[in-house]
Amino acid sequence: SLPVEPAPGGPDVAQIRIQLPDGKKLNRCFVKGNTVETVRNYLEVYFGNSASEITNFAVSTSYPMRSLDDMHETLESAGLFPRGMLMVRDLDA
Numbered sequence: 001s002l003p004v005e006p007a008p009g010g011p012d013v014a015q016i017r018i019q020l021p022d023g024k025k026l027n028r029c030f031v032k033g034n035t036v037e038t039v040r041n042y043l044e045v046y047f048g049n050s051a052s053e054i055t056n057f058a059v060s061t062s063y064p065m066r067s068l069d070d071m072h073e074t075l076e077s078a079g080l081f082p083r084g085m086l087m088v089r090d091l092d093a
Contacts, residue, residue, distance in 0.1 A: 002041050005029050014081040018043070019062070021054065021090045032081040037071035043088060056091040 006013045008029050016039065018026040028042060040059060047054045060067045061078070062085040068078060075081055 002045055003031070003034065003038065006031055014075045015083045016075070016080055016086060017084070018086045018088060020088050021057075021093060030075055032076040033074050035071060035075070036068045036073050036078065039068075039075070039086065040071070054088075054090050054092075058089045058091055060087050060089065061085070062087050 006029050008015055012032050014030050014032045014034070016028055016030060018028065018039075020026065026046065030038060030042075036059065043057065043059070046052075047057075058067060061080070065087075068086070075084065078084070080086070
């Protein structure tokens with residue numbers, strides 16, 4: 001399930017920039033208590049709606065590079081609040 005995007009600038013809002021494998025960048029706000037799973041769900045919806053062939057992917061922080069594998073980790077505990085940058089890697093490429 002994908003929660004409604006909060007308005008930017010709120011006290012609990014994490015602004016996340018996501019770089020896709022093709023170089024395209026997405027900007028999306030989440031609540032700082034949202035989990036890595038919420039970001040993955042957002043990406044799955046994005047890939048489905050954009051007719052992307054990406055179905056098997058990994059998400060990591062940009063610097064220092066760290067794979068986000070714990071689906072229950074919050075964006076705040078992952079260091080992505082108030083702003084963060086994520087990289088998406090196509091595992092089938």
